[in-house]
Amino acid sequence: MDARAIATVYAINCSDDIGSAEINFLEQQGYQIQLLSTIESLLREINVEEPGCVFVCTKQNEVLIYQLIREFKKRKIPQEIVLIAEHVGIKQAVEVVREGAYTVVELPCSKIILLNTVQETIAKSARKLAKRIELLELTRKFQSLTDDEFEVLEALVKGEGNKQMAHQLDVSSRTIDRRKRALFDKINVDSLADLLLSYIRWSQVDKTVESQ
CATH class of the missing domain: 3.40.50.2300 (Response regulator)
Structure with a gap:
């Protein structure tokens, strides 16, 4: 337009x-x-x-x-x-x-x-x-995560593997896989690299919006 x-x-x-x-x-x-x-x-x-x-x-x-x-x-x-x-x-x-x-x-x-x-x-x-619309949409996606899914996200950001996550969260590896799939679907990414890039951008959303 x-x-x-x-x-x-x-x-x-x-x-x-x-x-x-x-x-x-x-x-x-x-x-x-x-x-x-x-x-x-x-x-x-x-x-x-x-x-x-x-x-x-x-x-x-x-x-x-x-x-x-x-x-x-x-x-x-x-x-x-x-x-x-x-x-x-x-x-x-x-x-x-x-x-x-x-x-x-x-x-x-x-x-x-x-x-x-x-x-x-x-x-x-x-x-x-x-840019504001894009950042708000990114925020909406991350806020849609459950507490369990967010725990998996934080573990992925730290570079932890499935076995380490399963041990720390006291759940099975199959549960970790299920939460990871839900996490990828909600953020609408296909790879861990894209997920981490989205997370980095989202972690800066509040500061970006506040500065506008």
């Missing part, structure tokens, strides 16, 4: 900075444009399940961009933030990007620069959404 068909550009405090010609141009490219005046209104309107980007204009409120970045981090919102401003100094641009904005666009700018920025930020937010 073309990302533009469902992508939205949210613009906060930008009515005096982005003109109707630029808005019409982006709409002609297939993007939806929402003009908003406050962070609160953005948080009510933004759809975190769809790719998009957020333009923030700070002519009358220089701290707005930092407030928004903090809110996005706290709420783990995947859309990318772009600062739109006149006469942006290098120091300010570096600081804003370091804090978490995707990029800075200095006004006045051409429609092509505006379009390229939208395309890049929406593409990145789409990748973040896809």
Whole structure:
């Protein structure tokens, strides 16, 4: 599906900075444009399940961009933030990007620069959404394991063989085989190597999601 068909550009405090010609141009490219005046209104309107980007204009409120970045981090919102401003100094641009904005666009700018920025930020937010969905699915699979199956998983991670597992868990080798088959089926892998790779990725899921 073309990302533009469902992508939205949210613009906060930008009515005096982005003109109707630029808005019409982006709409002609297939993007939806929402003009908003406050962070609160953005948080009510933004759809975190769809790719998009957020333009923030700070002519009358220089701290707005930092407030928004903090809110996005706290709420783990995947859309990318772009600062739109006149006469942006290098120091300010570096600081804003370091804090978490995707990029800075200095006004006045051409429609092509505006379009390229939208395309890049929406593409990145789409990748973040896809990664989040993949990690959530991985989490669902591992959480579906029973306690017995998880014990076998932990033993496999440690490199233990069937006999050692059977002895430590006080069960038969046949029971270990049955639990291993269930484990492989639930995680949907065909080899021990794939299982261990999935486990490593899953063990990092919480940290990955928290950092988004």
